[in-house]
Amino acid sequence: MPIARPSAAVALEGFELRVVQIPLVSPxxxxxxxxxxxxxxxxxxxxxxxxxxxxxxxxxxxxxxxxYTQSAWDVAVRHLIPRLLAEPALRGDDVxxxxxxxxxxxxxxxxxxxxxxxxxxxxxxxxxxxxxxAVRDRVPSGVSVGIQQDxxxxxxxxxxxxxxxxxxxxxxxxPGRDVADTAAVREAFxxxxxQVDANSAYTLADADLLAELDRFDLLxxxxxxxxxxxxxxxxxxxxxxxxxxxxxSVVSAKAAADALALGAAxxxxxxxxxxxGYREAVAVHDLCRDAGVPVWCGGMLExxxxxxxxxxxxxxxxxxxxxxxxxxxRFYARDIVTEPAVLEDGHVRVPTGPGLGVEIDPVALEDVxxxxxxxxxxx
Ligand code: SMG
Ligand code: MG
Numbered sequence: 260m261p262i263a264r265p266s267a268a269v270a271l272e273g274f275e276l277r278v279v280q281i282p283l284v285s286p287x288x289x290x291x292x293x294x295x296x297x298x299x300x301x302x303x304x305x306x307x308x309x310x311x312x313x314x315x316x317x318x319x320x321x322x323x324x325x326x327y328t329q330s331a332w333d334v335a336v337r338h339l340i341p342r343l344l345a346e347p348a349l350r351g352d353d354v355x356x357x358x359x360x361x362x363x364x365x366x367x368x369x370x371x372x373x374x375x376x377x378x379x380x381x382x383x384x385x386x387x388x389x390x391x392x393a394v395r396d397r398v399p400s401g402v403s404v405g406i407q408q409d410x411x412x413x414x415x416x417x418x419x420x421x422x423x424x425x426x427x428x429x430x431x432x433x434p435g436r437d438v439a440d441t442a443a444v445r446e447a448f449x450x451x452x453x454q455v456d457a458n459s460a461y462t463l464a465d466a467d468l469l470a471e472l473d474r475f476d477l478l479x480x481x482x483x484x485x486x487x488x489x490x491x492x493x494x495x496x497x498x499x500x501x502x503x504x505x506x507x508s509v510v511s512a513k514a515a516a517d518a519l520a521l522g523a524a525x526x527x528x529x530x531x532x533x534x535x536g537y538r539e540a541v542a543v544h545d546l547c548r549d550a551g552v553p554v555w556c557g558g559m560l561e562x563x564x565x566x567x568x569x570x571x572x573x574x575x576x577x578x579x580x581x582x583x584x585x586x587x588x589r590f591y592a593r594d595i596v597t598e599p600a601v602l603e604d605g606h607v608r609v610p611t612g613p614g615l616g617v618e619i620d621p622v623a624l625e626d627v628x629x630x631x632x633x634x635x636x637x638x
Contacts, residue, residue: 262541266351266379266390269311273635274340274374275303278328279627281562283590288405290433290460291322297560297590298328300335300367301624304374305633311378311614314568315370316532316559323458323559324366324486324507324533331367336634339364339371344636351376355536365510365535372536373568373615381614387567388609388616391541393574397606401427401581402589403456403558406436410443417444420589426605427452427478427581433460438471445475452581456481459507463491466498478580479504479526486510492523502526506557510534512542519550526580530557531572532565540572548577556582563587563596566607567615570600574609595624 280298287294300315315335321327338361343349346357354372361368380390402425407413417428428448430440432455441455454477461469461483469483479502484491486507496503504526509515511534518524527547531540547554556573559565566587573582584607587599594600596617600607610616 261545262352262390262392262538264390266376267383268348268350269304269306269309269375269378269382270348271304271306271344271346271375271636273305273344273633274371275305275631275633276332276335277301277624277628278332278630279562279595279624280629281591281595281627284588284592286405287560287590289431290458294318299562300328300331300370301562301564301595302370302374304371304378306378306382309378309382311374311376311381312564312619313370313372313374313377314562314565315367316561316565317366326364326366331364331370334361334364335367335371336632339367340634343371343375344634349375351379352538355538366532369532369534369536372538373531376537377614384613386571386611386616387614388571388574391537391571391575393571393609394576395574395609397603397608398556398570398573398578398584399426399581400585400602400605400607401425401429401583402585403429403583404431406431406433406440410440413440414443414447417448421448421451424602424605425585427454429454429456429481429583432457434465437468441472441475441477450476452478454478454481454504456506457483459485463495466495469495470499473500477501481528482506482508489518489521489523492518493521496522496524504528506530507533509543512539512546515543516546519547519552525552527552527554528557529554529572530559531568532559533557537568537572541575544575544577553579555580556584558583558585560590563594563599563617564615566600567596567610567617570607570609593623595620595627
């Protein structure tokens with residue numbers, strides 16, 4: 260079900276970029292490091308009487324993927340924004356095609372696409388969910404739990420999230436913090452929906468160890484091997500009973516199709532930033548749906564802007580597993596939108612206002628902004 264009706268065109272006058280740094284309510288530890296502050300780039304597309312918001316989900320260092328704040332900022336300023344401003348008027352639907360000559364830099368492209376789409380849809384009075392093809396007004400909410408001090412601390416942390424109502428738990432694992440951590444959560448909470456995410460921390464030589472996780476009846480193991488290890492993932496998947504889900508490896512609809520054809524994954528995590536935009540994310544959704552492959556919506560610790568977009572995306576019909584679409588309070592004491600996402604009965608609502616359906620809290624945004632630049636047409 261490809262996007263049925265394109266967005267209106269916007270006569271773009273410029274873009275505003277901001278680097279924001281938002282403190283996390285608690286440190287977030289993955290196999291590649293610990294974050295205390297979320298750094299991201301907030302985009303504002305400035306049109307003729309309209310404006311739209313987007314978010315570039317890069318972090319401060321190239322650890323999850325090769326992109327990071329300064330690479331995204333540089334490519335946006337020097338290459339991507341000039342291409343967009345060279346168009347007299349632009350539909351959100353055309354952003355990906357205009358930016359296609361630039362290789363890679365998918366998160367940067369996705370954030371710019373989102374800002375243009377938001378501007379166009381606000382002008383039309385249409386919601387982002389309608390535009391994408393959402394079929395639900397709320398989505399089940401899973402939570403991603405970082406590596407804790409020890410398994411006992413992990414159990415305490417997970418208990419807190421279960422008490423809040425999260426319907427699925429994902430725990431981060433790394434070598435040395437895998438089987439015992441997973442066992443502790445299984446033993447403490449019984450048959451809860453549980454999955455693990457390795458963020459590329461293993462190699463095929465760890466296959467026997469990873470097979471020990473089979474006994475925990477996990478929903479899936481996410482990205483055990485490196486981004487480029489598609490063939491190794493296929494070899495591993497054949498040795499595990501736990502379904503293999505790919506995150507980092509799926510950088511496009513083509514990459515998703517290839518991974519499925521090779522048997523490298525039986526579940527796909529969809530993140531718009533990682534695949535270069537929301538339209539490409541819908542393409543991944545569509546091909547998985549046609550192939551009968553379950554998908555779920557990943558998260559990049561988004562602010563209220565990207566979080567609203569993810570809720571809309573996760574409301575598409577092929578998203579049959581709960582996503583990492585949590586309440587804003589999972590990460591932030593203070594979001595940059597006036598109505599941060601909240602957990603209601605284990606679900607997050609898909610916003611219903613025009614465009615992304617969230618309004619920016621200008622004071623909160625200003626307070627977390629550490630760099631700002633405006634690029635205008637013809638300047
Ligand atoms: O937004 O809830 C969230 C975070 C979910 O674990 C999460 N994301 O590999 O899936 C993943 C990680 C990547 C984030 S590290 C910047
Ligand atoms: Mg992941």
